[in-house]
Amino acid sequence: xxxxxFPSIWRFIGLVxxxxxxxxxxxxxxxxxxxxxxxxxxxxxxxxxxxxxxxxLLGFAIGLSVDFFYTTIGLxxxxxxxxxxxxxxxxxxxxxxxxxxxxxxxxxPAYFGWxxxxxxxxxxxxxxxxxxxxxxxxxxxxxxxxxxxTLASWGLTMIFVVLYCILFNPKN
Amino acid sequence: MTFLLVELFCFYIIxxxxxxxxxxxxxxxxxxxxxxxxxxxxxxxxxxxKEVSDSxxxxxxxxxxxxxxxxNIQVPYRDTxxxxxxxxxASNDSLRxxxxxxxxxxxxxxxxxxxxxGANNWLVINRGSSDNVQPGMGVVTKDGIAGIVRHVTPHxxxxxxxxxxxxxxxxxxxxxxxxxxxxxDAGNDNTAGRRKEPVRSLxxxxxxxxxxxxxxxxxxxxxxKVKENDLVLTxxxxxxxxxxxxxxxxEGTPKEDxxxxxxxxxxxxxxxxxxxxxxxxxxxDIFYSELDSLNxxxxxx
Numbered sequence: 001x002x003x004x005x006f007p008s009i010w011r012f013i014g015l016v017x018x019x020x021x022x023x024x025x026x027x028x029x030x031x032x033x034x035x036x037x038x039x040x041x042x043x044x045x046x047x048x049x050x051x052x053x054x055x056x057l058l059g060f061a062i063g064l065s066v067d068f069f070y071t072t073i074g075l076x077x078x079x080x081x082x083x084x085x086x087x088x089x090x091x092x093x094x095x096x097x098x099x100x101x102x103x104x105x106x107x108x109p110a111y112f113g114w115x116x117x118x119x120x121x122x123x124x125x126x127x128x129x130x131x132x133x134x135x136x137x138x139x140x141x142x143x144x145x146x147x148x149x150t151l152a153s154w155g156l157t158m159i160f161v162v163l164y165c166i167l168f169n170p171k172n
Numbered sequence: 173m174t175f176l177l178v179e180l181f182c183f184y185i186i187x188x189x190x191x192x193x194x195x196x197x198x199x200x201x202x203x204x205x206x207x208x209x210x211x212x213x214x215x216x217x218x219x220x221x222k223e224v225s226d227s228x229x230x231x232x233x234x235x236x237x238x239x240x241x242x243x244n245i246q247v248p249y250r251d252t253x254x255x256x257x258x259x260x261x262a263s264n265d266s267l268r269x270x271x272x273x274x275x276x277x278x279x280x281x282x283x284x285x286x287x288x289x290g291a292n293n294w295l296v297i298n299r300g301s302s303d304n305v306q307p308g309m310g311v312v313t314k315d316g317i318a319g320i321v322r323h324v325t326p327h328x329x330x331x332x333x334x335x336x337x338x339x340x341x342x343x344x345x346x347x348x349x350x351x352x353x354x355x356x357d358a359g360n361d362n363t364a365g366r367r368k369e370p371v372r373s374l375x376x377x378x379x380x381x382x383x384x385x386x387x388x389x390x391x392x393x394x395x396x397k398v399k400e401n402d403l404v405l406t407x408x409x410x411x412x413x414x415x416x417x418x419x420x421x422x423e424g425t426p427k428e429d430x431x432x433x434x435x436x437x438x439x440x441x442x443x444x445x446x447x448x449x450x451x452x453x454x455x456x457d458i459f460y461s462e463l464d465s466l467n468x469x470x471x472x473x
Contacts, residue, residue: 053174060178073189078182085175135186138193139200 007172008046012062015039020069023160035153038160039066039076040083040128044121045106045170052088059084072136079132086127094120105172109165121161126154276414277456279303283318283449286333288384293333293446295319299454300327310412310455316419316444317341318452320412329454334377335384335446341377342410343419345392345438346403370396374407377419377440384446387420389438390429396436398426404440411457411464418443 019039027035043059063080067073091100091107094116109117130150137146187194281303285296299305301324311318311331320339323330332339350371373396375389389404402422408415420443426436457463 056175056178060182074182074184074186075190075193078179078186081175081178081182135182135193138186138196 007170008042011042011045011170012065015042016062016065016069019066024069030156033149033152034156035129035133035149036157036160037076037079037125037129037132037153038157038164039063040080040125041121041161041164043080043083043087044124045108046087047105047172048091048100048107049102049105052085055087056081056084059087075135076132078135079128082131083124083128086131087124090120090123090127106170108170110169110171117165118158118162122154122158125157125161126150129154129157275458277304277458278312278453279305279456280451280453281305281329283452284328286446286449288333288335288446291381292337293335293384295331295333295449295452297321297329297331297452297454298327300325300329302326304456305329305454306456308412308460309457310414311452312413312417312455313444313449313452316442317406317413317417318444318446318449321454333446334387334442335379337379337381339377339379341413341419342374342407343377343389343404344372344374344407345389345396345398345422346405347371348399348401348403348421374409375404375435375438377404385442386423387440387442389422389440390435391432392426392436392438394428394434394436398422398436398438400424411460413455 016039019037023036023038039062040059042062043055046055046058059080059082060077061080063075063077064073066076066080070076096112096116104111107117107120112120130146133146133149133153134140140146187197279299281297281299283295284298285294287293295311295318297305297311305321305324307321307324309321311321317334319331319333319336321329321331334341373392375392377387377389379387392398400422404419404421406413406415406417406419420440423439423441426438429435429437
């Protein structure tokens with residue numbers, strides 16, 4: 001458990017930096033429908049055994065950090081907290097036979113295989129993005145736009161998620 | 173639980189720091205609030221039904237009162253004499269109402285042609301034989317009298333203006349200091365008896381040309397003391413005009429009539445400005461033919 005704290009801290013700093021310095025610029029360059037949000041990967045890669053309230057609070061923390069760069073105080077924080085909550089449900093649904101053991105500290109492809117990871121990550125990110133765009137619009141009057149934005153951004157984000165996992169192959 | 177609390181806090185800070193979301197939130201709350209307000213007032217409306225019906229009843233009574241007033245004010249749609257009697261009755265006193273017969277009908281019309289500059293002037297009125305207008309009917313306005321119908325087509329009638337050489341109207345001169353002419357039989361009441369002076373005197377109103385606002389009153393007996401501003405009213409004897417319509421007021425001091433030494437020549441300032449005639453009422457005396465045949469019998473004897 002103790003070993004997984006430092007990678008998470010580094011991941012926190014790195015993902016916020018990448019999100020704020022690179023992906024924000026890239027997203028605004030491509031257009032409003034494509035919004036690459038990679039930072040929720042930090043939440044997904046938190047230790048599996050971590051209690052949900054902590055995950056929610058940490059999701060809130062990283063979201064708020066991103067918000068400071070996006071000048072949208074509360075928006076990403078809300079999405080991050082939601083993702084932290086959603087992660088526990090998704091992970092419970094994709095529980096392997098016999099449940100999670102201490103042998104798999106994080107939900108990474110290194111432990112569960114790419115197929116499992118992409119499924120979990122796909123659900124996780126679609127939840128996060130949908131929540132984010134809903135809160136951003138702040139009304140379901142624009143439900144179609146919210147859905148389109150979610151799908152477009154989700155496709156792009158998933159490419160980055162897979163690239164990240166290939167590059168860093170997170171193990172804890 | 174943590175999740176809900178965190179989300180609540182998130183929404184709070186979103187609303188605090190994001191103008192757009194705050195605007196949407198405020199607007200939505202306004203809509204929801206308005207909706208709730210409307211539902212609430214709809215519910216409460218039922219509890220106010222009694223008050224609403226009370227106020228409607230009161231308003232109804234008020235309008236009814238106005239309507240009966242209107243009958244009095246919109247003279248001359250009906251003979252004022254009979255109207256006053258009618259309105260003083262209890263409205264459900266059908267027996268007494270049967271005893272009261274209106275003598276006049278008033279046909280409302282508009283003057284569509286008028287002159288005042290000639291020696292003999294005419295009015296054209298947009299009512300004719302199809303509206304029951306017949307030659308010989310009087311033309312009155314709310315301020316006085318205007319003329320007498322002489323020629324009739326289906327939709328128009330030609331009336332001899334007051335400003336016509338042949339005009340000769342039976343009028344009474346009524347002392348301005350006497351009780352108002354609306355009090356009937358004023359000549360017989362006690363005050364007049366004590367004064368031993370007649371309140372009224374009969375005369376004939378003619379027009380001698382010239383000033384269209386002044387007519388001449390002749391055949392008022394010399395023993396009647398005429399003062400300036402004495403009222404000149406229709407006599408009601410001619411079957412053309414109803415009784416006691418104000419025609420004008422005495423102007424200046426009367427002169428002796430050189431042709432008829434027993435009477436005055438009096439200048440009368442017309443109450444109705446003949447230049448601005450517009451809405452007029454043509455007077456239909458319902459009993460005209462009946463009285464006329466009576467007169468014919470008297471003549472034939």
